[in-house]
Amino acid sequence: MTQVTERGTPLPAAPQAVAARRRSPAAAACVLGGAVAAGLGLGFLAVLVIVLWISSPYPDSGPGGALHLAAGLWLMAHGAELVRYETLSGTPAPVGLIPLLLVALPVLLMRRAARLGSASGDAAGADGDEVLPASAVFSAVTCGYLTVGALATVYAAGGPMPADPLSAAWHVPLVAVLAAAGGVWAAKGKPVGPLPDWVPGGVRKAVARPRYALALRSGAAGVLVLLGGGTLLVGASLTWHAAEVQNSFLTLTGVWSGRFAVLLLALALIPNAMVWGAAYGLGPGFALGAGAVATPLGFEGAAALPRFPLLAALPAQGPGTPVTWAAAGVPVAAGLVVGWFAVRRAREVSYGETALTAALGAVVCGLVMAGLTAAAAGPLGSRGLADFGPVWWAVGGAAAGWTLVLSVPLAVGVHAWRTRPVRSVGGGGVEDAWHDSGVRELRWEALRKAAQPLVAPAVAVPAPEPVVAVPVAVVPAEPLLPAAVVGARVLARRRPAS
Template sequence: MTHATAMTTRFIACCVRGALAAGLGLGSVTVVVMVMWIASPYPDRGPEGALRVAAGVWLLAHGTELLRPGPTPGASPVPLGVVPLLLIALPAWLTYRTARDAPPDPSPDASPAPSPDTAGSGSVVGGVTVGYAVVGAGAVAYALGGPLAPQPLSAALHLPLVVALAAAAGAWTANGRPAGPLPEWLPEWLPERLRVESARSRTGVAARAAGAALATLLAGGALLVAVSLAWHGGAVRQAFLGLSGAWPGRAAVLLLALALVPNAVVWGASYGLGPGFSLGTGAVATPFAVAGDPAVPVFPLLAAVPAGGRGDWPTWAALGVPVVAGAVVAWFAGRAKALGGAGETALTACAAAVLCGVGAGALAAAAGGPLGVGRLTEFGPVWWRTGAAALAWTAVVGVPGALALRAWRLRGTPAVAVPQPAPEPVAAGLVGPAGPAAPAVPFGPVGPVPGWSVEPLDLGEPAEPGRSVDDGAAFDPYDALPATWEAAAPSGATGPGGFPPAPSVPPTPPLPPVPPLPAFPEPPDAAPRTSGDPKPASAD
């Protein structure tokens, strides 16, 4: 089997697996919708209408904007663009598992060990996405005539995007989560080991700090939502009971409210950041005030929105959420021992703030959307305001906090002084054991030294070309040494070279002779022993 044939076979297998994942998700949603339709005491449509609703809800779980009927028979359809974020978990999880458990490369030269394979991962992601999109196109065509008709352009944009991202995450996991290429901002002159450690340490610390800060914002948003629901418990209960009088209808409202809980958490995080969220055109709810005239539909989660007017200390306390998120960034960046100096710590905190802002903006864009026409076209947080506020809060609090925490961590660390070699002093002369010093040797070209004489070295005739030095018997390696090395003796000196004579060393006395060892006589009865004779017994 050639490599091209193997890749084609793998692509087709991934297409089939992607179609199966889409069918499994669509079937799960259909089961829930059909159960609710069967339990409804007053179904206004037949089973075909319920199946079309199930297809529309499944497309809504991928971010597709739907069109519901208007309030009057002749009115234009009303857009429904607020996607319950909890519904996205089902198709994302199915696609992730499908790409992660994709069949291996069947080519004979494929490595059995998992390794980063760009071409193989591309075929897996592409195959799963294509197979999933085929089922999605059929669902769009089937749901167009139902009460929740999808917009084809919105489905063509959102469904492949969600599926491709989830499939890419699954393929990345199957390849061992490779870190990818090194960033371009690293200098080329650094050794490869240092470049890899620097990039991975800084990027890893920034990613962990951003993830922790974003999780802190979401936790703070969930806390704000829980407190507001408890504070407005009566209004929430009244809205829940007023939407339907039968238990199947109330169960449907409860399921919808549970699916919208992640949206409410993101709204709470945006409220704590400061920009708040829109409650219709011209109406914004922030910790400082609720401006404009809110157009709030009757729904349990929306009943917990603060009342109009200026804010007070309970709403101002929501601003503590981004402060805690900035402190989390400072904690991760300031305590990271893999970072170098203060500049690298500040840069890592800034990178974490940017990543946190991008994540908050993406969540805000997914959590909002239109709920109708007119004043309900703007509903939810504005993504760019939420992202900019998250970036500003985490950067303003995180960067100084990281530097302060780093300084506090290093406060007890002694400064390590690098020893510098001391410069060698220039000698004024050669100092001997006694007598005057020899004249100093200046730097630069060395000339004759006064008081010293060296006879020229006679190396004899130069060797003929092609003749080795070993051919001459008169050559001795010691001939390269000077024949005479004497200096004029200064006045008062009697030893050679102008120095006083060395004191005479007395001769070492000879050692006394060692006396010979006494001879031990052999016993008269002893006979010579051979190697085979047994050892005589001890006298004991």
């Protein structure tokens, strides 16, 4: 209801209402951006599935079934578990092994939508309107994305492989929230400032210490080394079993469209294979069905595996060999890298602080590897294929243990080497701090002092007092004599009297 004055003129609107009206177009644009991001992901998968369905010589369903399958794959890209009802036993079989490369599609689209929403809010503020806060952009983009996600979940329920509603109910919002938060954070310049005011002061002071930034950096470096080592192990195994891999790829299907689909699936599972290779090098290995586990010490049990090129590169069944034992070099390298990155260059840091930083880096490495392992594993069916992939808690514990045992001694040793006493020159006990390789900060300080301007800054000088001229008698100057005459007079003065 509009308020009016005694004369009947309307009162001006409240500032909050004006701000709300100004923010509404930008907020609506953010909601639309989130919905478009979800629609682009759905459209990409729908086009891909329709192309494969058209090129297939034996299509088992109409275009409606292909579109339902595309919606299910889009939900699967967020981590949702699909359910396969058409099985030989008649029992519904879950499909929870998520190709991690497929997850990159919704994450990139949602992150881009959040960044564009933040940029449009800043542009609106430049035109005179109020700038949308980061929380408003985040909420609007997430709302639009989740609306399309809910519709896709309902639509996929009528397809051949619908998504589990409970799994989709928390996986889709989780991916959307994380991706939107990353996009807004990147759009705001990636601020790494203090925590909000509602966080207790003691917690803010503790988190602001340099040890936590170093722990995150060292833990991330350890994770990258583990994943790189897992990639090397998988590549070496594929090369070693090249004949089996090629035979599996050619005999799986004889149609080019089917082979193209198998190739796309193998490429999407490469990040999973990297995590599995890291789990193999760490020691826990991975499960290949009920009672079948592959570790560097051996491949135990009989695995009922489907025919697939990546699975054809598994090690042979039986006890391990020196070749498989060499996989332990991957966690050793990761532990050494964590210890190296956990050392600060400042001399005033104590040994206990360095050891604590390395230990925190090992914890970070273990937590990240546990999360990646949980995302890279999942069931491929019921009964024998219910357990497929590495166990997240075992891999996370092994990663934390390996890096903790190796990183702490190395970090303390490197810190002791960098902060060792200054060497003496010639054994005379004179310290030469400039040439000591362990005191770099002292040398930089000396260089900074030497680089100061050589000319002192101008100082204001008071004006001189006026000088009174005093008359002075002028004495006529003696005419200049030649040098020879002057020399003769000097010699005459020094000649002794006869």
